[in-house]
Amino acid sequence: AQKVTQAQTEISVVEKEDVTLDCVYETRDTTYYLFWYKQPPSGELVFLIRRNSFDEQNEISGRYSWNFQKSTSSFNFTITASQVVDSAVYFCALRDNNDMRFGAGTRLTVKP
Amino acid sequence: DVKVTQSSRYLVKRTGEKVFLECVQDMDHENMFWYRQDPGLGLRLIYFSYDVKMKEKGDIPEGYSVSREKKERFSLILESASTNQTSMYLCASRTGTAYEQYFGPGTRLTVT
Numbered sequence: 001a002q003k004v005t006q007a008q009t010e011i012s013v014v015e016k017e018d019v020t021l022d023c024v025y026e027t028r029d030t031t032y033y034l035f036w037y038k039q040p041p042s043g044e045l046v047f048l049i050r051r052n053s054f055d056e057q058n059e060i061s062g063r064y065s066w067n068f069q070k071s072t073s074s075f076n077f078t079i080t081a082s083q084v085v086d087s088a089v090y091f092c093a094l095r096d097n098n099d100m101r102f103g104a105g106t107r108l109t110v111k112p
Numbered sequence: 113d114v115k116v117t118q119s120s121r122y123l124v125k126r127t128g129e130k131v132f133l134e135c136v137q138d139m140d141h142e143n144m145f146w147y148r149q150d151p152g153l154g155l156r157l158i159y160f161s162y163d164v165k166m167k168e169k170g171d172i173p174e175g176y177s178v179s180r181e182k183k184e185r186f187s188l189i190l191e192s193a194s195t196n197q198t199s200m201y202l203c204a205s206r207t208g209t210a211y212e213q214y215f216g217p218g219t220r221l222t223v224t
Contacts, residue, residue: 004154009152033211035212043121043200044217044218045202045204045215046215047212047214050211050212091154091155099157099160102154102155102156103154104153105154
């Protein structure tokens with residue numbers, strides 16, 4: 001079965017703290033893609049990153065980094081030195097032969 | 113930049129009304145999607161379309177229908193709105209070969 005679990009419903013941090021958003025997935029397919037999206041208060045989901053199942057290299061983009069581990073079926077997202085503008089709902093998603101499946105989302109609040 | 117627009121940001125309708133939600137994309141994408149977003153449930157796929165005049169049911173199609181007469185436009189129809197269809201509706205599109213979906217700003221529908 002295809003499933004994406006984001007166990008953290010809400011996280012609250014103070015500005016400049018590091019924060020990690022967890023994502024665990026399930027799929028029977030050997031070829032699949034993982035995504036993270038950000039949904040700011042304006043409502044529009046913004047694409048952040050895509051990883052394919054054959055590429056386990058971690059990725060860093062500015063203050064954002066992603067840790068993909070097939071052994072634990074996890075694709076975690078870390079924000080370093082968080083800022084108030086990072087406040088949003090973050091969605092992890094999986095695409096395999098059954099098309100896209102989203103997690104329930106994690107609401108991140110960064111307080112000044 | 114990909115642009116996906118939705119006809120309304122906020123909509124209030126009465127029970128039993130027929131409701132049309134319109135989505136337009138300007139990047140010549142083949143694939144278009146309608147999701148609804150509810151707290152704690154993430155995004156759930158209602159319908160999608162791989163081409164003009166083609167449609168496929170998603171996970172929760174009951175109570176909805178869709179129309180795709182032109183490539184750039186994908187409409188979601190609530191034949192007889194009910195209070196349990198109060199939700200945020202998100203439209204998305206992508207090309208046939210890429211995997212990221214690009215989202216519109218969403219329509220928050222309230223059925224009273």
